[in-house]
Amino acid sequence: MVVTTTTAASDEHLHCTFASRYARTSLPRFKIPDGSMPKEAAYQIVNDELMLDGNPRLNLASFVTTWMEPECDKLIMESINKNYVDMDEYPVTTELQNRCVNMIAHLFHAPVGDEETAIGVGTVGSSEAIMLAGLAFKRKWQAKRKAEGKPYDKPNIVTGANVQVCWEKFARYFEVELKEVKLREGYYVMDPAQAVEMVDENTICVAAILGSTLTGEFEDVKLLNELLTKKNKETGWDTPIHVDAASGGFIAPFLYPELEWDFRLPLVKSINVSGHKYGLVYAGVGWVVWRSKDDLPEELVFHINYLGSDQPTFTLNFSKGSCQIIAQYYQFIRLGFEGYKNIMENCMENARLLKEGITKTGRFEILSKDVGVPLVAFSLKDDSKYTVFQISESLRRFGWIVPAYTMPPNAEHIAVLRVVIREDFSHSLAERLVSDIEKVVRELDELPPRSSVKTAHVTVDDLHRGKAERPHLKKTISETERDICSYWRRISDKKTSGVC
Ligand SMILES: *Cc1c(COP(=O)(O)O)cnc(C)c1O
Secondary structure, three states: OOOOOOOOHHHHHOOOHHHOHHHOOOOOOOOOOOOOOOHHHHHHHHHHHHOOOOOHHHEOOOOOOOOOOHHHHHHHHHOOOOEOOOOOOOHHHHHHHHHHHHHHHHHOOOOOOOOOOOEEEEEOOHHHHHHHHHHHHHHHHHHHHHHOOOOOOOOEEEEEOOOOHHHHHHHHHOOOEEEEEOOEOOEOOOOHHHHHHHOOOOEEEEEEEEOOOOOOEEOOHHHHHHHHHHHHHHHOOOOOEEEEOOOHHHOHHHHOOOOOOOOOOOOEEEEEEEOOOOOOOOOOOEEEEEOOHHHOOHHHOEEEOOOOOOEEEOOOOOOOEOHHHHHHHHHHHHHHHHHHHHHHHHHHHHHHHHHHHHHHOOOEEEOOOOOEOOEEEEEEOOOOOOOHHHHHHHHHOOOOEOOEEEOOOOOOOOEEEEEEOOOOOOHHHHHHHHHHHHHHHHHHHHOOOOHHHHHHHOOHHHHHHOHHHOHHHHHHHHHOHHHHHHHHHHHHOOOOOOOO
């Protein structure tokens, strides 16, 4: 028998990664390594590091799809190497996108007729969709002002203070002033009357949200349309409405078909929806639909022909994957109206169950409404002993990711927890979550009273302005510096971390 010793060089031929040198060397983090490594080792190492990420299925912070049928996973893997922008090379994929746009426009009651034909485009998500819709409004408004010989350098947009961060991005990136209607305690959506009051001759559009990110509540688009129509008549302006239906666009048509929020309202000129939220596709797809060709200025559409025949494109990025578009089409034909309706009803039912369980603990006030996106947003009735942030932290121990955040102005003093109910969050998981919340609350009850919890009311501004010098906080700031630091971090990027 020949006995050989294993040298470092012969490691490459071993199939057991954990017996190789790759298991005992730290990986380069700043520079591409000089040499290669075997594929098995690379797979194992990357896979293992990723084990430390949270479990997406237990990530109750996100609206974004975390489960699809294996048949669709297969379609996705089969199309993972198709660049969506190669429309001439992949005409069928382009055709599937167009069919999806048609179906969504129909779902949102786009008018059908010779002069009004809806158009739309697939995007990476609602954020890109909103940038495009916003740009179209800005261009239209500028063209009109130019034609009238009026200044066109101070465009603004009116929204609620509850808007998702992508609206703030749009405003900053494309130099449009964001005029936000403030919230107040007990009212966490845009007040249509106040919004219309803020509209002036420089307003490019009013953006309403169907499914506020914070509480899931639908804004009253019908009333907004009514009030704005009246104002337009009085002033001679023609301020339009955009509906950000990122989460609610695939809820309302199935659960509340009578609710008028879409193209049935004449001032609604464009709508966005996230295919990767209740459209039930993995991350990477959104949609924007315009009521008619007239609502999308032609100068924003680029015609490219170097990939083949003339292709009109209106997107921010050039290349992107095709598989999300293909997956969206799969979901539409696989589930049909009936399937979507059943799934949304199940989500609502599980939201109700969770809400009941949370209410039964007696500790929480429910902020989300019965009509809206299936989520449960709740705040502590009494936060003098512990805060929602501590509850969120404690739930992590059981694997649950439940975000806690403070409300936007002027309701910053309200801090809430939010659980988003997705398709793959079942009845039994809802029961488990309720019992884990009960456990956490009981544990926190046992803790000695800590005045530190008052940090829930301390904002960065307060500390800078010295407001935190109030006697009941004086002691606690030094005591709980760590708490506050992590709280700062949370509130300073509350719109980008976890709450999406
Ligand atoms: C999620 C969300 C967005 C952003 O959508 P993405 O698809 O994640 O880019 C915008 N607005 C609202 C109301 C949302 O809920």
